[in-house]
Amino acid sequence: MRIDYPYIYFIIILxxxxxxxxxxxxxxxxxxxxxxxxxxxxxxxxxxxxxDTYNYTMGYLEKRNIYNGDDIEPxxxxxxxxxxxxxxxxxxxxxxxxxxxxxxxxxxxxxxxLNKTLSVLLFFLFGIxxxxxxxxxxxxxxxxxxxxxxxxxxxxKWKWIVYTIFAIAALYMxxxxxxxxxxxxxxxxxxxxxxKIVIWIIVMTSIVGVIFxxxxxNDIFNLYLNIGMSSERLNKYxxxxxxxxxxxxxxxxxxLRYAWLxxxxxxxxxxKKLNNWFTxxxxxxxxxxxxxxxxxxxxxxxxxxxxxxxxVFTWVFGDRYHQSLKTKRNVNIIIFIIIFYFxxxxxxxxxxWDPTNAGRMHPYYFFFEDYSNHPSITRFS
Numbered sequence: 001m002r003i004d005y006p007y008i009y010f011i012i013i014l015x016x017x018x019x020x021x022x023x024x025x026x027x028x029x030x031x032x033x034x035x036x037x038x039x040x041x042x043x044x045x046x047x048x049x050x051x052d053t054y055n056y057t058m059g060y061l062e063k064r065n066i067y068n069g070d071d072i073e074p075x076x077x078x079x080x081x082x083x084x085x086x087x088x089x090x091x092x093x094x095x096x097x098x099x100x101x102x103x104x105x106x107x108x109x110x111x112x113x114l115n116k117t118l119s120v121l122l123f124f125l126f127g128i129x130x131x132x133x134x135x136x137x138x139x140x141x142x143x144x145x146x147x148x149x150x151x152x153x154x155x156x157k158w159k160w161i162v163y164t165i166f167a168i169a170a171l172y173m174x175x176x177x178x179x180x181x182x183x184x185x186x187x188x189x190x191x192x193x194x195x196k197i198v199i200w201i202i203v204m205t206s207i208v209g210v211i212f213x214x215x216x217x218n219d220i221f222n223l224y225l226n227i228g229m230s231s232e233r234l235n236k237y238x239x240x241x242x243x244x245x246x247x248x249x250x251x252x253x254x255x256l257r258y259a260w261l262x263x264x265x266x267x268x269x270x271x272k273k274l275n276n277w278f279t280x281x282x283x284x285x286x287x288x289x290x291x292x293x294x295x296x297x298x299x300x301x302x303x304x305x306x307x308x309x310x311x312v313f314t315w316v317f318g319d320r321y322h323q324s325l326k327t328k329r330n331v332n333i334i335i336f337i338i339i340f341y342f343x344x345x346x347x348x349x350x351x352x353w354d355p356t357n358a359g360r361m362h363p364y365y366f367f368f369e370d371y372s373n374h375p376s377i378t379r380f381s
Contacts, residue, residue: 001352002362002363004350004353004361004363007350015121015339017034017117017121021115021117021118031110031116031120038102038120039099043094043099045094046367047090047367048365050133050360051359053360053376054360054376057090057093060080060083060093061088067137072137073141073172073173074172075169079173083096094367097136097139097140100140101140104143104146104150105146109310109311112153112278112311113310113314119314122309125342128310130299131299137174140173140174141173141177142177142180142307144169144173145170145180145181145184146304146307148181149163152188152277180304187277187281187284190280193274195267195269198266198274199263199266201283201287202259202263202283202290203259205286206256208290209290210252210256255293258293258306259289259290261286264334265315266283268316268320268327269315269320270315270318270319273312278308279312282305282312285306285308350362355379356379358380360375362375
């Protein structure tokens with residue numbers, strides 16, 4: 001049986017750090033260690049790990065004429081030309097991509113998360129990390145857009161002008177962020193003041209999603225999906241194994257996981273956080289995932305919204321958490337169950353992996369290992 005041990009060892013270490021930091025989150029040492037090993041795990045991987053990473057690297061090294069044409073966004077072309085002038089090396093390329101894509105996430109988590117080490121763990125357990133292995137231009141564009149979000153969240157001078165500049169720059173890195181940047185602005189100005197309304201929205205959209213699951217909704221997204229990449233190709237890269245596994249209650253529990261996660265978060269969240277911009281972005285993510293969960297690539301389409309789940313989830317550790325021992329106990333127990341549930345799925349996903357899977361996440365190699373037999377080379381190049 002094929003077992004990808006590096007992924008499993010890595011998540012076990014993150015879980016250990018999360019447990020150690022549980023009542024010591026003001027001590028940033030555990031968070032710093034978690035961030036460091038995350039950067040190393042993503043940044044020191046071989047270029048064959050993750051769909052299209054190999055092609056992007058070969059294009060950057062000019063060993064192949066790929067991702068260098070007129071159909072590629074101009075900011076990415078400028079970015080690769082600049083990196084070549086500095087250094088033309090596989091490790092340097094992946095390290096730069098990793099740092100630039102994750103730096104803003106580090107800043108957001110450090111500034112706004114109430115349990116920073118847990119946020120790092122959730123980045124992996126919630127599957128958000130996967131596009132960071134397979135979708136270079138998109139994650140760089142998202143990083144640029146999130147810089148604008150951070151600036152607005154800090155309520156700095158000329159915030160919307162600065163946000164617009166970042167949104168335009170993101171568009172020139174990968175034009176899928178056009179819709180994202182517009183939706184961010186829309187939800188910013190929509191008031192959200194009632195916990196009951198939020199819970200009602202989550203429940204109703206879950207019901208609508210169950211009804212819609214029998215309908216092929218992929219055509220609705222053709223315009224969005226064909227921005228920069230075909231829907232067929234996206235489906236190959238980020239596909240949930242359980243999208244159509246609705247034969248039993250376990251299948252529905254998994255497919256509606258974002259709904260019950262949201263119900264938990266909004267039930268225990270402090271009232272003052274309800275109308276926060278990040279909360280509304282997170283709610284938008286839940287709505288999209290509830291209604292369109294049978295669209296195979298919804299995880300990647302929803303990535304920029306779902307990123308905020310790793311921050312908003314920790315807001316259950318607010319004032320209500322500390323004011324009642326019963327609430328504190330209940331929240332801790334529920335989170336333990338949630339971590340166990342998602343961890344077992346993460347681990348199972350790295351056991352018995354398929355070498356023909358176009359995501360090419362397996363097997364994991366570090367850059368210094370001999371990866372000549374990796375499927376990215378033997379099956380997909």
